[in-house]
Amino acid sequence: MSRTGAADRGLRLIPFHGLRYVPERVGSLAAVTSPPYDVVVRPDGLHHLESADPHNIVRLILPQAAGPSARNEKAADTLHRWLSEGVLAPDTEPALYVYEQRKGDLLQRGLIGSLELSAPGAGIVLPHEDVMPHVVKDRADLMRATAANLEPLLLTYVSGGEPTGAAAVIERTVHDSPLLSTTTEDGFCHRLWSITDSADLAEITDDLAEHQALIADGHHRWATYLRLQAEHPSSSPWDFGLVLLVDTARYPLQVRAIHRVLHRLPVADALSALAGSFRIRRVEGPLPAALMALGDAAGEGNAFLLAGDGSFHLVSHPDPALLDSTIRRDRPEAWRRLDATVLHATLLEQVWQIPDAPEHIAYIHDAEATVDQAERRGGTAVLMHPVHEEVVRDLARQGVTMPRKSTSFGPKPATGLVLRSLTTD
Structure with missing residues (x-):
């Protein structure tokens, strides 16, 4: 898992065995998805999602029990049960995934993969907000108990805007039949494709090695990734974390408050x-x-x-x-x-x-x-x-973090379409 050459300068996104719902075992893919854990309005939104389907992903990302330890143990038991029952299953071949969200005129496409973690201050992944220690601890305890990345961070980078490198691979891939297509109750259509071809993967690797990324959504999960990596000092799957990477030169995000x-x-x-x-x-x-x-x-x-x-x-x-x-x-x-x-x-x-x-x-x-x-x-x-994206990126490049929960970039990826297990990766 060492890095050499161009990869030392930028992002390294590697394939993984995506853990996905088996459509025949759930009511619908839309019914088992959820917004990111920190977007769910509790208790009303939580109860709504729990009742949407007995296998809704919210039972993993926001497990309900008496006390933190019991909640995390419940999430781990639920994940193990769903795997043993065939509700969730890993893809047979490691892949990067093209993820598309569409609603009306809004179209967003990006890559879901396993990103090699970089040290704070390395200038590869740029945070722009402070985090709350108790939230990082909560997410770390859950991630440790489940040994899984249950939902991707949203990262952005800026290319030259031309359909080359990773962008070219994405545009070619979306002409194929998707692995899944579903429309959630918020009106967004979600589609997912896998990339397994070695030439396509190499093209993506070479391109991303020249870029840095801004954390658009998921600062607490990024801090959690770094904390858990520090707990596993030898080379391991904990050196990577699940992300969605979007080129905002081609697919600008919306910034909300x-x-x-x-x-x-x-x-x-x-x-x-x-x-x-x-x-x-x-x-x-x-x-x-x-x-x-x-x-x-x-x-x-x-x-x-x-x-x-x-x-x-x-x-x-x-x-x-x-x-x-x-x-x-x-x-x-x-x-x-x-x-x-x-x-x-x-x-x-x-x-x-x-x-x-x-x-x-x-x-x-x-x-x-x-x-x-x-x-x-x-x-x-x-x-x-909302604050303008240019202000966010400029402060991040200066190494200056904004007060916690200053921005909300979107659209955010739906949670539950693809997970990453650290025991199979």
């Missing part, structure tokens, strides 16, 4: 604490209209939309003196101006004094679900405006 629910802070208290330091005005709904107002305000500077009391409140124009006194100065100006930076350093830590812990804050990708949860719990929804 990740919103917050402050469980124990009523909207009235949140607004009262901001008075005098921010401009506050009530904006009309419904939610899409309020989000448009947020987008307009974000074009002029830091802005947030607060909800949870049946109304929408636009918070903008922070006091410059407050920002100067609460935001660290040893970071690039682009980092200091981020909404997520102002939210965490100024609002959460100083003004509202809310610990960044699960019992106080929930991170939710869907704006409507964020507002609904805040209204049900009497808390505050803090809706964010």
Whole structure:
């Protein structure tokens, strides 16, 4: 598993025995898939997925039991049972997989494979967000118990845009019959092909060796991969991790915000604490209209939309003196101006004094679900405006990480279409 020559400079994606559902053993492939573990809105979304099919992948990525150890043991037992019963089975030949997502005019294609892990700071895989240690521990315990990569990270790289190298192989492959095709309830059609030809694989290897990748989604899983690799110092399957790699020069991703629910802070208290330091005005709904107002305000500077009391409140124009006194100065100006930076350093830590812990804050990708949860719990929804991808990539190249859960790149790969077992790889 050593690296020589061009591979030392960039990405190395190798084939693996994909672990996939046997269609005849499940109700439908769509019914056993799930969004990534951190996108599932709990408990409603979790219960919906569990009831969709008794073999839904959520039973592996978010097992339900009393206590962490019991949950991980349950996931491991479930995976073993599904393998022994033939619900899941490994492909007979190691492969890279072309994965396509399509919905209306949106088309995304990329490669799923086993990526050789690179050390932090090597400049090959670039993180752009901080991680929460308790989440990394949770994912590591689950991955260790199951000895499997249950869902791929989403990585992006930028080619010259021409159909050469990996892009050429992808475009040739999609003319063949896919291994699977299914449409999930969100309207996305998913298709998967395998690449096993040695010449195609060599063409991909040579191309990717010249590139670095940005982690678009899956920072906690990447940190988990590195932690588990460190636990297995000799050459082993733990030196690799399951990823989806997308060339954004050909298939640009969408960048969305990740919103917050402050469980124990009523909207009235949140607004009262901001008075005098921010401009506050009530904006009309419904939610899409309020989000448009947020987008307009974000074009002029830091802005947030607060909800949870049946109304929408636009918070903008922070006091410059407050920002100067609460935001660290040893970071690039682009980092200091981020909404997520102002939210965490100024609002959460100083003004509202809310610990960044699960019992106080929930991170939710869907704006409507964020507002609904805040209204049900009497808390505050803090809706964010997305940051531009160019800002994310530029900060990552400087080695500067953004506050946790600053961005949501998509579309995200569906979980459950292809898994990687470390015991068969």
